[in-house]
Every structure is written in C-alpha cells, then in structure tokens.
Amino acid sequence: MKHTENCIHHWHRVLGHRDEEAIQKMVRDDLATGVKIRKCNVNHDCECCMEGKMTRLPFPKQTGAQSTRMLELIHTDVCGPMNTVTPGGARYFMTIIDDFTRFCVVYFLEKKSEVPDKIEEFVQMAETRFGKRPAVIRADNGGEYRSRRLGSFYRQKGITAQFTAAYSPQQNGIAERKNRSLVEMARIEHEHYTMDYKYWAEAVNTANYVQNMLPTRATEKIPYEAWYTRKPDLKHMHIFGCSAFVHIPDQKRTKLEPKGMKLTFVGYSDSQKAYRLVDLATNKIYHSRDVRFLNESKPLMKNSRPTELVEYDWNLEIHRDVADEPNVEVYDEEMPLSSEGEDDFLDCSQGTQTEDSRSETDEDPETPVTVRRSERCTKGLPPVRYREAIGMVKSNVPEPHTIKEAMESTEKDLWKAAIKEELQAHEENGTWKVVPLPAGRKTIGCKWIFKRKEDEKGNVVRYKARLVAQGFTQKYGTDYDEVFAPVVKQVTFKALLSVAHQRKMLIKHIDVKTAYLNGELQEMVFMRPPPGCDFGDSKLVCHLQKGIYGLKQAAHIWNKKLNAVLQRLGFKPSENDSCLYSKRNSDGTMSYIAVYVDDLVVVCNSEEEYEVIVRNLNNHFKVTSLGDIRHFLGIRVTPRIKNYHSLHGKYY
Incomplete structure (x- = not known):
C-alpha cells in the first residue's frame, strides 16, 4: 500500500469505505504495512456511506401494554x-x-x-x-x-x-x-x-x-x-381434530337408527354452550353439547365432495335459543369467532337461509290450519280438553318440524290444540297488533316449534307448540339495539347459600312462565303472520308490542322489566352483582332474590314471607313455585336438616 496521508478518513475512502474501526484494528494488529494513522476525528460522518449503507433505526422494545385500561x-x-x-x-x-x-x-x-x-x-x-x-x-x-x-x-x-x-x-x-x-x-x-x-x-x-x-x-x-373478569375453566377443552361421537336427538332418528354419529371436533361454538364438529364427508357443521371425545383417535378422513358449509344445531330448546340470549354465559360469551358467512338459525332441520333466499312465508301456505283475525285465531280448532286424553300415551312418531308435518301427522288434533293454546296466550298477553305494513319497512319471519313433554317414565303428558321469531332476520339499529342482559354469577349464588346456611334461612325456587313475553318493546318490529294464520289481507302483519322468543333483544327487555318490578317491590340490586337483589324488612331481617333469566332463587326467613313474595310477583307475571331449591346454575343443593343445605357440584 502506498502511503499518502495519515488521516483515518483518507484510508476509509481508499479502502472502499471500510468501517474505520476495522481499519484501526488492522493497523493495531500489524496485519499490513505502509499505513500510518494519526489521531483525528474518528466520528466523522461519511455522506457516501450514509447514502449507500443506510439501514433502519432500531424499534424500541415493548415489554408491556401501552394502555392503562380496556379498549383504550x-x-x-x-x-x-x-x-x-x-x-x-x-x-x-x-x-x-x-x-x-x-x-x-x-x-x-x-x-x-x-x-x-x-x-x-x-x-x-x-x-x-x-x-x-x-x-x-x-x-x-x-x-x-x-x-x-x-x-x-x-x-x-x-x-x-x-x-x-x-x-x-x-x-x-x-x-x-x-x-x-x-x-x-x-x-x-x-x-x-x-x-x-x-x-x-x-x-x-x-x-x-x-x-x-x-x-x-x-x-x-x-x-x-x-x-x-372471571377465571377460565379449561375442563371442557379437547384436542383439535380428534374424533368424537355426537348424540342424535330422538326427533332426528327412528327407534332402530343409531343414537350416535362419529364426527371430527373442530372447535367451540361462539354463540352457545356447545362444541363445533364437522362431518368430513359432507362438510356439515354440527353444534352439540352431548359429545363423547376420542382424544387420541384420528378423524375419519373421507373425500369431501360438497363445498358448501351447512350448519346444524342439535341442542335447540323450544323455549330458549342460546344464540339469541347474550345474557347466557357460554364458554366464549361474546366472541364473534369463525363466522365465515354462516347464518344464525332456529330450526336445524331447515339448514341455513340467506337474505336473498328467504321467502315471505317460511311454511307451506296450503297448511290446513287457517287463522284470520285475533278473535278467529282459534276458530275450527279442537278444545284444550284434547290434552286430557294423552296422559299415558307413548309416541313413536317423530316430532314435526313444520306446521305442514304437524297437520299431516296422526296427532294433528293434539298439535292443533297446542297451537290454539299458544295463540290464546299471545292474544291475552297483547304480544302484537294486526296492522298494515308501513311503507319502507320489512318484516321478520317466525315459525312453529313442536315438542312433546314427557314425565320421568317417558309418557307423553303434554303437546307444546311454541311460536318463535326468526331473530337472525333482524337488522341492527332498525329492529334492535341493546341485547345484553346480565345473569347472577355462580360465586354470588354460592355466597348467598352460605349466608342462608349461617342464618338458617329458607331457600326457594321460582320459575317465571313465558318470561320473555313480558318484556316491552321500544323498537318498531313487524313480524309476518304465524304460519297457518290468515289475517284476511296479505298486507296485514303483526306489529310486536312485547317480547317474543327468538328476538335479539328478548332477554334484554325481559331483564329490564323484571328489574323494574323487583325495585317496585322494595328489592335493591347489589353493586357487585346486579342480579342479586336484597330487601330489608320491617323487623330488620333481610330477604334476597337471585335472578338467572327466568329462574329466581328466593332466600327469606319464613314461609309466610315467601308466600307474600310469590303473591306480589304473581301480580305482574305468571310464576310457579318450585318449592325448596334443588339445583341451580349447575349445582345440586341437597337439604340435610331443616334450613341446612349442602352443595354437590355440577349435575350435568
């Protein structure tokens, strides 16, 4: 190397813009001759290097949350x-x-x-x-x-x-x-x-x-x-992709058909307390809570021809659709997960519907039941006394999925009586008014769900028809707004039992019949006539005045109504749990009511006090006294001696 100048910056340029520390190390270790470097400003910036070797500045490491509160x-x-x-x-x-x-x-x-x-x-x-x-x-x-x-x-x-x-x-x-x-x-x-x-x-x-x-x-x-704000419970979790057997409901099979079906577990339902399972051969998704898992088994792999995803729900209760009850606490309550264009629905037998494919009437218009105005909604139907003839009857006939199936079955007179009873209940309740559909407004659908009620021996004791709104057709901001309704926490219920035990108080259970029908609607919601009903004019629809099962806001408006009634009766909600109400009586004792949807647990000091509470509630709702508490929130409560109770964990 030919020596020209002793400045490090000169050698930096001579040596192809090599970094200056490397050049100094080379001289210090005597790796080359002909280079002598004098002291100078080693921090001199080379614009050529900055232009040709520019790199990104390091990003600061974040060790925790940048916010101090949720949703900030x-x-x-x-x-x-x-x-x-x-x-x-x-x-x-x-x-x-x-x-x-x-x-x-x-x-x-x-x-x-x-x-x-x-x-x-x-x-x-x-x-x-x-x-x-x-x-x-x-x-x-x-x-x-x-x-x-x-x-x-x-x-x-x-x-x-x-x-x-x-x-x-x-x-x-x-x-x-x-x-x-x-x-x-x-x-x-x-x-x-x-x-x-x-x-x-x-x-x-x-x-x-x-x-x-x-x-x-x-x-x-x-x-x-x-x-x-509650600890997760992991005992319901299983291995993704494992095989599992799902129970097939009685109404989905005949007596000789298998009771279970082998499917593949693919996750947890986001709308109800159930698992998601898929039939790999058909791409059908099933939601069920009645599942037996084979955690170490591989899924049954089949050639899947259909490309459309179809969903079935085998846990639909006739009176309570978890998907339409945001107050019901499920595994992942409000999480909108894996909603790949899938629709909510009420009847699993009908698959899913889209907005474009939904017809104005979801049932066959030629069904034999013809109902006109409210006073004629039950005309031509047999009296309710038909129910008295079914006391010890056992039926092998599957429950109908549509009103057409009900009217074509051998039990059509019994289903007619059930329909009559349901329509009479709505008429007495003032659930809707029959009005012309206003210009620019759309209707939501409704359908019948039929159910046989059996006793502990399997004998049919009642035929029930429930009219439910198809809440999945509602539009946010038009047909509904708020949907959330709280329920009492399990830890609150356990604390209440402890208080009752220490004070030797009575613990009673009350059920509110058709609770959702008591809620008062604030929104303008128009529903198509119940399938099988004829109002005499195709332009007439049901203007809903009160809640009905299936509505998005049904749980919210029912809870709002119940809260108002309880406070009117002197009960005040707790600051820590809004579904625990307390009242101080004239003698200084306390009474408590815990609320979970339509189930009320009453803790009081005497039978007389309990009868007063039931009587006061009956002035506003139709309530049924179920007597001493037996089970609530998955906990079985067994009385040992008078006024003492023991918890036995979950019963399901």
Missing part, C-alpha cells in the same frame, strides 16, 4: 390471502386485539373490503357489552383500513385512527405477532391429524380460543380473565 388502544391486522378457500368462502382472517387485556377477536373474510363491516361489528359489540367504545384503533397502511366509509365511522364514534408508517409493520407488531402465532398454532393443529387445509379457519378459530385462555408474556395475565 386496539390493534388490528389482516392475514392472507390463504392458498385454500374455506367451505364458507373465506380467504383472509382479521385479528382485533385489545392492548390492555391482549384479548383477541378473529373474523374471517372473503375479501378485504369486508374490514369496515367487521370493525363496526366489533365496536357495536364493545358498546353493548361494556358501555364504551375503543378510543384508538391502530392498523397498517392498507387500503382496507383507509376507506372513506371507515373514516366516517371513526369520526361519528369519536375514535382516533392510527396508521403505521409506510413499510413499517413493526409499528403494528402486536397484531403482526398475533397473526403469526395463530398461523403457527393452526399449522401444528392441522399437521397433528393431517386434516384437509380447507379447514384452516376452524384451526385458526380454535387457536385463538386457546390463546385467549393462556397467560401472555406482555401482561402476565390471561386475556380471557381480563376481558370477562
């Missing part, structure tokens, strides 16, 4: 498109993470343009459940997050939108890492049982459900507990 900051990101389209048509999934709790909600999308819909849905859910909306929503610079519609929605709701700088996904690192972790867990779940990749959404959905149940490094808390 929300992170969101879209992952996809996936190589395989799900049976429901999804190619993307979208995560929404609360920064403070790290609770994550997943939505599945067919296209990115659905992002504004899902953000609006999440905000509405937060407002309904917590009474507040997100303050800041942070997303990347994707066009789906910068739409005019979404910007208008943010301004309307007072939400601040934050966007990452261009080509800086690290600024949205929480959402990016969540997407990566969900994909990794879903990939492992898939590989464990070598399932078809078209079920990737089910795997992602389950992965998110599991991760919400586990503590995070950032907060050292469990997201589920921070979000729902």
Whole structure:
C-alpha cells in the first residue's frame, strides 16, 4: 500500500469505505504495512456511506401494554390471502386485539373490503357489552383500513385512527405477532391429524380460543380473565381434530337408527354452550353439547365432495335459543369467532337461509290450519280438553318440524290444540297488533316449534307448540339495539347459600312462565303472520308490542322489566352483582332474590314471607313455585336438616 496521508478518513475512502474501526484494528494488529494513522476525528460522518449503507433505526422494545385500561388502544391486522378457500368462502382472517387485556377477536373474510363491516361489528359489540367504545384503533397502511366509509365511522364514534408508517409493520407488531402465532398454532393443529387445509379457519378459530385462555408474556395475565373478569375453566377443552361421537336427538332418528354419529371436533361454538364438529364427508357443521371425545383417535378422513358449509344445531330448546340470549354465559360469551358467512338459525332441520333466499312465508301456505283475525285465531280448532286424553300415551312418531308435518301427522288434533293454546296466550298477553305494513319497512319471519313433554317414565303428558321469531332476520339499529342482559354469577349464588346456611334461612325456587313475553318493546318490529294464520289481507302483519322468543333483544327487555318490578317491590340490586337483589324488612331481617333469566332463587326467613313474595310477583307475571331449591346454575343443593343445605357440584 502506498502511503499518502495519515488521516483515518483518507484510508476509509481508499479502502472502499471500510468501517474505520476495522481499519484501526488492522493497523493495531500489524496485519499490513505502509499505513500510518494519526489521531483525528474518528466520528466523522461519511455522506457516501450514509447514502449507500443506510439501514433502519432500531424499534424500541415493548415489554408491556401501552394502555392503562380496556379498549383504550386496539390493534388490528389482516392475514392472507390463504392458498385454500374455506367451505364458507373465506380467504383472509382479521385479528382485533385489545392492548390492555391482549384479548383477541378473529373474523374471517372473503375479501378485504369486508374490514369496515367487521370493525363496526366489533365496536357495536364493545358498546353493548361494556358501555364504551375503543378510543384508538391502530392498523397498517392498507387500503382496507383507509376507506372513506371507515373514516366516517371513526369520526361519528369519536375514535382516533392510527396508521403505521409506510413499510413499517413493526409499528403494528402486536397484531403482526398475533397473526403469526395463530398461523403457527393452526399449522401444528392441522399437521397433528393431517386434516384437509380447507379447514384452516376452524384451526385458526380454535387457536385463538386457546390463546385467549393462556397467560401472555406482555401482561402476565390471561386475556380471557381480563376481558370477562372471571377465571377460565379449561375442563371442557379437547384436542383439535380428534374424533368424537355426537348424540342424535330422538326427533332426528327412528327407534332402530343409531343414537350416535362419529364426527371430527373442530372447535367451540361462539354463540352457545356447545362444541363445533364437522362431518368430513359432507362438510356439515354440527353444534352439540352431548359429545363423547376420542382424544387420541384420528378423524375419519373421507373425500369431501360438497363445498358448501351447512350448519346444524342439535341442542335447540323450544323455549330458549342460546344464540339469541347474550345474557347466557357460554364458554366464549361474546366472541364473534369463525363466522365465515354462516347464518344464525332456529330450526336445524331447515339448514341455513340467506337474505336473498328467504321467502315471505317460511311454511307451506296450503297448511290446513287457517287463522284470520285475533278473535278467529282459534276458530275450527279442537278444545284444550284434547290434552286430557294423552296422559299415558307413548309416541313413536317423530316430532314435526313444520306446521305442514304437524297437520299431516296422526296427532294433528293434539298439535292443533297446542297451537290454539299458544295463540290464546299471545292474544291475552297483547304480544302484537294486526296492522298494515308501513311503507319502507320489512318484516321478520317466525315459525312453529313442536315438542312433546314427557314425565320421568317417558309418557307423553303434554303437546307444546311454541311460536318463535326468526331473530337472525333482524337488522341492527332498525329492529334492535341493546341485547345484553346480565345473569347472577355462580360465586354470588354460592355466597348467598352460605349466608342462608349461617342464618338458617329458607331457600326457594321460582320459575317465571313465558318470561320473555313480558318484556316491552321500544323498537318498531313487524313480524309476518304465524304460519297457518290468515289475517284476511296479505298486507296485514303483526306489529310486536312485547317480547317474543327468538328476538335479539328478548332477554334484554325481559331483564329490564323484571328489574323494574323487583325495585317496585322494595328489592335493591347489589353493586357487585346486579342480579342479586336484597330487601330489608320491617323487623330488620333481610330477604334476597337471585335472578338467572327466568329462574329466581328466593332466600327469606319464613314461609309466610315467601308466600307474600310469590303473591306480589304473581301480580305482574305468571310464576310457579318450585318449592325448596334443588339445583341451580349447575349445582345440586341437597337439604340435610331443616334450613341446612349442602352443595354437590355440577349435575350435568
């Protein structure tokens, strides 16, 4: 090397802009000759190096939440498109993470343009459940997050939108890492049982459900507990992709057909207390709580020809649809997971319906039952005394799924009597008024659900017809607004039992008959005539005045009505649990009422006091006294001696 100058900066340029520390080390270790370096400003900046070697500045490491309260900051990101389209048509999934709790909600999308819909849905859910909306929503610079519609929605709701700088996904690192972790867990779940990749959404959905149940490094808390304020119970969880046997309800099979069917477990229902299982041969999704798991078995792999996802629900109660009761506490209460375009529905035998395919009348218009005005709704039907003839009858005939099937069955007179009784109850209750449909308004559907009531020996003791609204046809903001209704917490009930035990108080159980029919509607909801009813004019519809089973807001307005009545009777809700009411009597003693939907537990000091409470409630509702408490909230309560009770854990 030819020596020219002794300045390090000169040799920096001579040696191809090698970093100066490396040059000094070379001289210090005598690795070359001809180089002598004098002291100078070694921190001199070389503009050529800055231009040619520019790298990104390091991102600060985040060790915890940036927020101090729930919904203060929300992170969101879209992952996809996936190589395989799900049976429901999804190619993307979208995560929404609360920064403070790290609770994550997943939505599945067919296209990115659905992002504004899902953000609006999440905000509405937060407002309904917590009474507040997100303050800041942070997303990347994707066009789906910068739409005019979404910007208008943010301004309307007072939400601040934050966007990452261009080509800086690290600024949205929480959402990016969540997407990566969900994909990794879903990939492992898939590989464990070598399932078809078209079920990737089910795997992602389950992965998110599991991760919400586990503590995070950032907060050292469990997201589920921070979000729902209760510890998660993991005993219901099973291995994704394992085989399982599902009980087939009696009304879905004949006497000689198998009672169970082998399916594949793919997750947890987001709308009810049930598991999601798939028939790999038909792509049909089933929701059921009556499941026996084979956790070490591999799924039954078959060639799946159909591409459409069809859902069945085998746990539908005639009087209580969990999907329409947001107050009922399920495994993942309000989480809108894995909703790949699937519809809510009331009757599992009919599959799903779309808005376009839904007809004005869901039943055959030629059914034999013809009902006109309210005073003629029961004309031509047999009297209720038909029920007296069925005391010891056992029926092998499946329960009808439609009014047409009911009218064509050998038990049609009994079903007619049941329909008559139900319509009379609605008429006495003033559930609706028959009016012309106002211009510009749409109707919601309704249908009949038929059920035989049996005694403990299996003898049919009653035929029941329940008219239910098809709540899945309601439109948010038009047909309903608030839907949340609280229920008493199990820990509250246990504490109440402890108080009753210590004070030697009576513990009684009350059931409110047709509770949802007592709620008073504030919204203008119009329902099509009950199937089989003829109002004499096709333009006449039912203008609902009160709640009816199946309505989205049915649980909310019933709870609101019950709360008003109890406070009128002198009971005050607890600050810690709004479904525990207390009243101080004139003699200084206390009375308590715990509320779980239409079940009331009364704790009082004497039979006389209890009779007064029942009588007062009967002035507002039709209530049935069930006597001493036997079971409630999954707990069986057994009296040992007078006024003493013991808990026996869950009975189901």
